[in-house]
């Protein structure tokens with residue numbers, strides 16, 4: 001798994017976790033509380049509506065009571081005095097009391113007086129429904145049942161629903177047997193409903209029910225919210241005095257937008273969190289993951305190429321800088337040690353010139369170059385004359401010093417002719433030259449021998465000189481020979497070896513050349 005993938009997965013898990021946390025909090029705590037508050041509010045709206053309706057009846061009932069419990073009304077039921085009617089139920093009475101009709105009944109449900117007057121339109125109208133001898137079910141409007149002195153409610157008429165209030169006729173001091181009852185009525189009007197809506201702070205409309213079956217599932221306006229949820233609007237029915245559905249009331253609640261799980265605030269919070277998470281990821285990616293990945297790729301590439309180099313990253317974080325600097329120091333140290341190892345593996349410790357292994361590598365490369373470019377290649381195989389005797393005479397340490405002095409000469413001579421010098425065996429050395437002409441090569445071999453002689457290292461044991469001398473076997477491969485492939489790298493060394501053998505056998509302290 002990559003670090004970036006891990007951080008992406010981590011960020012996504014964090015986003016899911018926080019989202020579910022916020023959503024759960026809203027679902028289990030906030031939303032139920034808001035719903036409960038709205039339900040409570042809507043319950044109060046329904047109760048207010050009920051109170052507003054009752055208030056309408058209270059006005060009607062109070063008026064009705066005043067007229068029913070009055071000596072003049074009581075007396076009328078025995079005398080049927082027209083003066084009582086003419087002085088108390090003129091049209092202006094209806095207008096001032098804001099009622100639309102008065103009916104007086106005896107104890108046998110017989111209407112002894114009835115008058116209707118639409119106090120707004122100021123005209124009479126017929127209400128046959130209040131003839132209780134022809135509309136027997138409507139007798140329920142009268143308070144003639146035991147322990148009942150008043151009744152009120154709605155009644156269906158051909159002019160629409162009306163509100164009524166009735167009370168038994170009694171003396172003012174409430175003595176004497178009931179002699180009849182007075183009924184006051186008031187039409188249900190839009191203006192009245194509008195006032196109720198204002199009191200309850202809801203929008204109201206109503207319709208008259210003509211088909212009972214359509215209202216079977218509707219609740220009666222009574223007792224507020226009953227086993228219902230919150231809603232933007234709901235319907236209630238009003239029953240007439242006989243318990244039959246009369247009106248459907250459409251209530252539009254104050255709350256027209258119900259709370260949802262993902263409301264605007266939650267969405268904004270989630271968006272803000274998502275944006276913050278994404279920004280966070282990009283910051284971490286930009287300043288931490290990308291440098292780390294680049295660093296890892298660079299190290300990987302170095303390992304593949306086997307070329308260790310310091311990292312050139314800049315980073316804001318102290319820890320990252322410490323890491324990079326630490327790595328660079330490590331690389332520096334490894335390179336240093338590698339160089340030392342390389343040197344140790346290629347340079348002869350005593351003489352500080354190339355060892356045989358290094359020579360083989362260089363020789364192989366130069367052989368191929370010379371072969372490809374058709375250029376000359378020359379080898380000089382050097383052996384110190386009577387060195388065993390030198391050691392015997394001066395000691396091994398002096399022998400070492402002599403070899404060191406000799407190798408300095410070999411190295412200088414080689415380098416001054418663009419060649420290399422290497423230790424080939426114990427006291428056997430080899431020089432390699434490329435692109436020299438035969439003349440230059442020959443001259444160099446002689447010069448080399450002279451330079452060694454010029455060291456003037458005393459050598460009492462030598463049978464050819466009183467100073468240290470060398471024998472040199474040289475092999476020179478011409479450009480032509482390199483081209484026609486008549487020789488090999490090995491054969492050239494062999495030729496040099498043969499010439500060295502010749503030089504030894506023909507008196508030492510000399511350089512013999514074979515040109516191929």
Ligand SMILES: Nc1nc2c(ncn2[C@@H]2O[C@H](COP(=O)(O)OP(=O)(O)OP(=O)(O)O)[C@@H](O)[C@H]2O)c(=O)[nH]1
Pocket residue numbers: 350383384385386387388389391395396397398399400403425426427504
């Ligand atoms: N002091 C010292 N002696 C070495 C070293 N390497 C080889 N020798 C000695 O070099 C001597 C080589 O002797 P030989 O190969 O017998 O030949 P020589 O005495 O040089 O005689 P010729 O080669 O025939 O002229 C040996 O005695 C080795 O011990 C070295 O690193 N230091």
